[in-house]
Amino acid sequence: MTEYGRGPGSEPWHPEDPLYGDGGWGGQQGAPGQPPYGGQGQYHPQQPQQAHPQQQPYGEWDEGQQQSYGHQQGYDPLQAQYNGGPQPHEGGWDTGQAGQVPYGSDPADPYGQQPAAYGEERPDFYGTPEAYPPPEPPGRRRPAPEPDHETGWDPGPDQGEHAFFAGGDEDEDAADAGRGSRSERRGRGGKKPRKRRSGCACLVVAAVFAGGIGGVGYFGYQFYQDRFGTAPDYAGDGIDTKATVTIDKGATGGAIGQALKDAGVVKSVDAFVSAQGKNPEGQKIQAGVYTLKKQMSAASALELMLSPKSRNNLIIPEGKRNAWVYEKIDERLELDKGTTKNIARKDWKKLGLPQWAVNNIGSKVKDPLEGFLYPSSYPVAKGQKPEDVLKKMVSQAAEEYDELGVEAKAKELKLKNPFELITVASLVQAEGKTHEDFRKMAEVIYNRLKPGNMETVGFLQFDSTFNYLMGQSEIKISEKEIKTNPDPYNTYKHTGLPPGPIGNPGEVAMKAALNPSKDGWLYFVATDGMNKTEFAKTHAEFLRLKEKFNASTGG
Known part of the structure; x- marks a missing residue:
């Protein structure tokens, strides 16, 4: 009980x-x-x-x-x-x-x-x-704990110290706050002893903060220099040491600046880009090979690049034959004469011709690359390989022809293939004296090729084709020569188009071949023997133009 x-x-x-x-x-x-x-x-x-x-x-x-x-x-x-x-x-x-x-x-x-x-x-x-x-x-x-006069609870021996320096865990205190008062927590098992950090911890923290501030200051300075500071640059027109720099077509200011910096011409890319932005002509740098001095100021390098004197590009004019191009490449690369021509004949299938061209280049074609060394400006300098230079030119031609849609246009114009269209354009380029003549010249070619044409019965009778096969550029050709030479390129002897192009047509000649005039032209004569071409629709009109030519040349 x-x-x-x-x-x-x-x-x-x-x-x-x-x-x-x-x-x-x-x-x-x-x-x-x-x-x-x-x-x-x-x-x-x-x-x-x-x-x-x-x-x-x-x-x-x-x-x-x-x-x-x-x-x-x-x-x-x-x-x-x-x-x-x-x-x-x-x-x-x-x-x-x-x-x-x-x-x-x-x-x-x-x-x-x-x-x-x-x-x-x-x-x-x-x-x-x-x-x-x-x-x-x-x-x-149990004896009640004496409350803290400030907070109402006993903070223990660490009163007044921050949890970080006193070894306390703020996360634990925050978590305990949701589980009752401190006296209640002691009632369930007593106060958890706190760890105390020594003064070394303060020194370590101070060192870390100091290092962090120093790092932030350094990178902040670098950021300011990169964005707002003056870019590193040389002074003056450079030293006597030469440097050769190749600039590709469509290169940006940054890419040009990087090429110059890599060659030792300028000190930094930013300096060149800044100079380019300040110069009104800065965006007119052309693709090519430039001979410059090392350690030039960015402004001096830019000014020299805008001058044609610094550019070592090989410029191919409209209508030039491949024989001329091969010789110029040999000269630029300092190779033996005939080196590039031999490579072109031997490796023409490896140089990037369009497939429609490869499929239609017959055995009678004198040069498979004729018509495909597109007129433009190309960087050609010592140290390059001839095949690399040729690939650039062929690639340029293939790109231009593809943009013009030559495959579809050839069918519209009743031609056998795009290769014949390039041949027509090369004839327009060779026979036309001015760009105003080109569309009329293209119409003459198409009208003479029409079946049933009783005026010319399929003969083109162009002096340019005969000059091509002879490797010359004569104006007057004897009738005996023309009639006795059986070469397939002799359009006085053979009907239709020659086996292939006779030169490299430019953009205007190509567009004229794609869009000829429709006036009925069948004849033309360079009445001044040089630059003036006149057109006729009948044989009688042609004879009058021929007399005019003889009078002006004393023939």
Whole structure:
């Protein structure tokens, strides 16, 4: 049997203990083993903690039963709590002291679920200030921690120190804040000891911050120099050492500047780009090979590149034959005469000709690359290989012809293939004296090739084709020569087009071949023997133009 007022293993309560109370009923405490007033016996702790099945509602307990001390009849302690505190009663004001702990319940457990004493409602543990949590016997109480006057909780020996320098973990403190007060955390296992960092940590942190600031300052300076500072540059027109720089077609200012920097001409790419932006002619640098001096200022290098004197490009004029081009390449590359020509004849299929050209180059064609060394400006300098130079020229021609759509146009013009179209353009280029003549010249060719043409019966009769086969550029050719030479390129002897182009046509000649005039022209004569070409539609008109030619040349 457990003594009244004692939990298992606890010490007896002392009468002077402020929590001793009035004894529950009228201030009298039952003697050990004696039931209190009301006749209800004491429960043993081992008994099941449940309410009596015959318990009456609170309202029926008032009649003929002793009223609990400190409560007026019908007084509800829960209602008192919600109404703002203790309520007046017959004996004065409620003292706020809790009544005696119910029989057999554990003082530490306010939810023991024991039935109230006879004639008494269940004590409301939430109705008094000291009852949350419910009071414990002296033997089970722990001394309350002294709160911090500043924060209300004990910060421990590290008070006033920042968590970083004191070894604390701010993340742990933040996480613990959501789990209750610091005193509660100590109640569940005591305060977690803090680690303390020595002064070395401060020195390390300071060193890291100092290094970081220094690094930021350095890179900030570099960024400023790169974006806003003056780009490194040489001064003057350079030294006597020469440098050769190749600039490709369509190269940007940055690419040109990089090529110059790599060759030692300028000190930095940014310096050249800046100089190019300041010069109104800066964007007019052409593709080619330039001979410059080393260690030039960017402005001086740019000015020299804009001058034709510095450019070592090989410029192929419109209408030039391949024989002339081969000789110029040999000269530029300082090779033996005939080197480039021999490579062209031997490796012509490896130099990038369009497939439609390869398929239609017959055995009678004198030079498979004729008509495909496109008139333009090419960088050619010592150290390059002839085949590389030829590939650039052929590639340029193939690109231009593809843009013009020569395959589709050849069919529209009743030609056998695009290779014949290039041949027509080469004839226009060779026979026309001015660009204004080209479309008329193209019409003459197409009209003479028409089946059933009884004026010329399929003969072109062009001096340019005969001069090509002879490797010459004569104006006057004897009738005997023309009639006796059986070469397929002799259009006085053979009808139709020659086996292939007789030169390299330019853009204007190509467009004229694609879009001839439609005026009915069949004849033409260079009446001044040089630059003036006149056209005729009939043989009679042609004879008058021929007389005009003889008169002007003394023939």
